[in-house]
Amino acid sequence: PPPSMAAPIPTVALRSGLPMPLLGLGTWKSPPALTSAAVRAALSAGYRLIDCSNDYNNEPEIGSAVAAHLADPATQISRADLFVQTKLWNTNHRPEHVEPDLRASLRDLRIDYVDSFLIHWPQACPAQGRLAVRENGAFPAPAKQGTMFPLSDSGHYCSDDSARFAETWRAMQLLVDKGLARSIGLSNFNAAQLLEVLAIPGTKPSILQNECHPYLQQARLLHLCRENNVVFQAYSPLGSADRPWRRFAA
Numbered sequence: 001p002p003p004s005m006a007a008p009i010p011t012v013a014l015r016s017g018l019p020m021p022l023l024g025l026g027t028w029k030s031p032p033a034l035t036s037a038a039v040r041a042a043l044s045a046g047y048r049l050i051d052c053s054n055d056y057n058n059e060p061e062i063g064s065a066v067a068a069h070l071a072d073p074a075t076q077i078s079r080a081d082l083f084v085q086t087k088l089w090n091t092n093h094r095p096e097h098v099e100p101d102l103r104a105s106l107r108d109l110r111i112d113y114v115d116s117f118l119i120h121w122p123q124a125c126p127a128q129g130r131l132a133v134r135e136n137g138a139f140p141a142p143a144k145q146g147t148m149f150p151l152s153d154s155g156h157y158c159s160d161d162s163a164r165f166a167e168t169w170r171a172m173q174l175l176v177d178k179g180l181a182r183s184i185g186l187s188n189f190n191a192a193q194l195l196e197v198l199a200i201p202g203t204k205p206s207i208l209q210n211e212c213h214p215y216l217q218q219a220r221l222l223h224l225c226r227e228n229n230v231v232f233q234a235y236s237p238l239g240s241a242d243r244p245w246r247r248f249a250a
Contacts, residue, residue, distance in 0.1 A: 008046065008048075009021045009022060009023045009046060009047070009048060009049075010022050012231055014116075014183050014206040014207065014231055015183070015204060015205075015206045015229050015230070015231075016176075016182060016183045016206050018083075018115060018182050018183055018206070019083075020049065020083055020115070020116070020183075020207070020231065020233075021047070021048050021049040021083055023047065023049065024047065024048075024049030024050065024051050024083070024085075025038070025039065025042040025047045025049065025050050025051065026051045026235060027039075027050065027051060027052055027053075027056055027058055027062060028051075028053070028056055028235075029056075030056070030058055031058075032057065032058045032060075032061050035058040035061035035062060035065070036061045036062070036064050036065040036068075037065075038065075039061070039062050039065035039066065039069075040065045040068065040069055043065070043066075043069045043075070043077070044069075044075070048077075048081055048082050048083055049082075049083040049084075049085065050062060050066070050082065050083070050084050050085070051085050051086075051209075051235075052084065052085065052086040052087070052105065052109065053086055053087040053089070053105075053120060054086065054087075054089055054101070054104060054105045054108065054133050054134045054138070054148075055087075055089045055120070055134070055138050055148050055149075056138070057134055057138035059086070059105055059108035059109050059134065060108045062108075062109060063108050063109040063110035063111070064110070066082070066084070066109065066110065066111070067110045079111065082115070083115045083116070084109065084111060084114050084115050084116075085114060085115060085116035085117070085118065085207075086102070086105045086109070086114050086116075086117060086118075087117070087118045087119070087120035087187060088101050088102070088117065088118065088119050088120055088168070088172070089101060089120055089132070089133070089148055090120065090121050090123060090124050090125040090148075091124070091125045091126070091127055091128075091131075091132035091148055091150065092127065092131060092132065092133070093119075093124035093125075093127075093160065093163045093165065093167075093168045094124075094127050094163060094167075094168075095167050095168065095170065095171035096171075097127060097131050098168060098171035098172060098174075098175070099171065099174070099175060099178075099180070100131050100133075101131065101133060102114070102117055102175060102180055102181065103180070104131075104133040104134065104135070105133075106180070108134065113179060113180055113181065113182060114180070114181050114182070115181075115182045115183060116181070116182070116183045116184070116185060116206065116207055117172065117175060117180075117181035117183075117184050117185075118184070118185045118186055118187045118207065118209055119165060119168060119169070119172065119185075119186050119187065119189075120187050120188065121187065121188045122165050122186075122188065122189050122190075122193050123159055124159065124160040124163035124165070124168075125148075125149070125150050125157070125158055125159060125160055126143060126150055126158050126159070126160045127160065128143060128144070128146050128150065130146060132146055132147060132148050132150075133148065134148070136148060137149075140157070143158050165193070165196075165197070166196065166197070166200055169184075169197050169200055170200065170202070172184045172203075173202045173203045176203050183206040183207065184203060184205060184206065185205040185206050185207030185208060185209065185230070185233075186205050186207070186208050186209070187208070187209040187210065188209075188210055188211075189208060189210070190221070191220055191221055191224050194208060194221070194224060194225075194228075194230070195224070198228055198230075204228075204229075204230075205230055206230065206231060207230065207231050207232075207233050208221065208225055208230050208231075208232055208233065209233040209234075209235055210232070210233075210234070210235070211234070211235055211236050211240060212232070212234035212235075212236075212237065213234065213236055213237050213238060213239045213240075214239070215239055218232070
């Protein structure tokens with residue numbers, strides 16, 4: 001494995017008091033066959049924050065790598081040294097599906113709690129009356145098949161217009177009370193949506209994770225987060241090759 005970093009990665013204190021590393025390993029689009037080695041290499045290099053999601057279809061490989069690393073006496077790190085973050089998928093916004101969604105990730109990750117659990121997107125997909133997690137298929141398919149990416153008969157992604165993320169948030173708050181998540185937060189929410197969640201009584205969001213880089217600076221959101229003690233967490237901080245502006249520029 002690569003040598004460890006000379007100095008620990010700095011941290012920032014979340015609203016909950018939990019320290020979060022300022023640099024982390026993202027696992028979106030990480031092929032399952034390569035994910036375990038990537039996580040082991042990152043942990044060996046000094047990374048302590050691992051960002052996951054069950055729709056990435058690689059949480060079992062992350063869990064295997066983390067378990068192996070923690071079991072290796074040469075690493076000299078424990079679970080308490082790590083900051084593991086995962087996310088609630090769109091098909092599971094209904095309050096009764098929030099905890100089962102997280103428990104599915106905990107099983108795959110081989111841990112008892114996460115340090116941060118985020119609502120992945122503000123919009124919901126139809127739940128089809130049942131939970132939809134990685135084991136049900138992390139790929140697009142007709143809604144009746146019950147995968148995580150339900151499609152309409154015309155081939156478009158379905159939306160659940162009757163779901164309300166305020167109700168989802170109240171179910172997220174219960175996860176903190178139960179010790180399943182040490183912090184909760186949001187991802188891909190805009191300013192108005194963030195303010196709506198902040199107005200809900202009880203546990204407030206500790207993190208807002210959104211795309212942010214020199215081409216998308218998110219100045220208003222950053223200011224709003226600072227005003228409300230929400231840590232802004234950037235993904236694709238060097239830009240994203242998947243964004244339309246890049247294809248148009250080419």
